[in-house]
Amino acid sequence: MPEYAAHQYNRPMQTEFNTTKIPDFERRRAKYEPVSHLLREMYGFPEWRPWLPPLDELIDCILSQSTSDTNRDRAFDALKAKFPTWEAVRDAPVEAVIDAIRPAGLANQKAPRIQHVLRTITEQRGELNIDFLNDLPLEEARAWLMSLDGVGPKTAAIVLCFAFNRPAFPVDTHVHRVGQRIGFLPEGISAEKAHPVMEAIVPPEDYYAFHLNLIRHGREICKARRPECERCPLTAHCDYYQRFARPTP
Numbered sequence: 001m002p003e004y005a006a007h008q009y010n011r012p013m014q015t016e017f018n019t020t021k022i023p024d025f026e027r028r029r030a031k032y033e034p035v036s037h038l039l040r041e042m043y044g045f046p047e048w049r050p051w052l053p054p055l056d057e058l059i060d061c062i063l064s065q066s067t068s069d070t071n072r073d074r075a076f077d078a079l080k081a082k083f084p085t086w087e088a089v090r091d092a093p094v095e096a097v098i099d100a101i102r103p104a105g106l107a108n109q110k111a112p113r114i115q116h117v118l119r120t121i122t123e124q125r126g127e128l129n130i131d132f133l134n135d136l137p138l139e140e141a142r143a144w145l146m147s148l149d150g151v152g153p154k155t156a157a158i159v160l161c162f163a164f165n166r167p168a169f170p171v172d173t174h175v176h177r178v179g180q181r182i183g184f185l186p187e188g189i190s191a192e193k194a195h196p197v198m199e200a201i202v203p204p205e206d207y208y209a210f211h212l213n214l215i216r217h218g219r220e221i222c223k224a225r226r227p228e229c230e231r232c233p234l235t236a237h238c239d240y241y242q243r244f245a246r247p248t249p
């Protein structure tokens with residue numbers, strides 16, 4: 001299990017989120033133990049490891065909006081190759097940033113957004129560094145990130161979880177889809193509103209591993225266009241399978 005510093009549990013979100021707003025919440029929560037166990041049997045227990053430095057992670061997330069991981073990575077690498085520092089990105093003509101991040105798509109929107117975020121951090125902190133977030137209570141760190149233009153609950157959770165090993169649960173497209181199919185999430189819930197639901201269902205010490213295992217399951221078996229239920233071990237716990245895919249006797 002990954003280790004968290006004591007302060008990371010100061011204000012866990014699940015004690016604040018009103019679960020009575022979620023229909024059938026206890027039935028949804030009861031799925032966690034068996035599904036988590038089966039996912040670990042399939043994919044193991046990914047241990048937290050540092051991915052990118054916090055500010056790099058934040059910019060990487062902005063680049064990832066509405067594009068594939070491959071295109072995000074190409075744009076991020078191009079940006080790092082073209083500019084030696086984030087200060088240089090912040091102070092560059094916007095056209096130069098647009099040109100560098102073109103592989104990510106929506107470059108005309110993302111470049112000014114990135115520069116605006118970098119300027120805001122500089123104004124508020126006096127430097128381009130967001131390491132201070134690790135010393136804030138979780139919800140204050142999340143609120144600070146979400147106060148930045150263009151930063152929503154997913155980006156905030158990714159930065160907190162992946163860069164700082166803080167207990168925030170990111171809901172990306174795979175988690176959103178698989179979570180609804182299995183029944184952790186009510187059908188039709190927005191990805192934004194799904195964050196506190198997943199954080200109320202999953203124990204904080206398992207956010208990182210469960211998040212990665214759900215993504216892997218979504219990529220390899222519970223695919224967007226056609227879930228491969230015939231080779232999925234989660235059928236007994238999956239609402240979608242029970243309603244739509246189970247063979248009729």
Ligand code: SF4
Nearest residue numbers: 222227229232238241
């Ligand atoms: S049983 Fe089918 S729908 Fe349910 S998680 Fe598995 S692949 Fe997805």
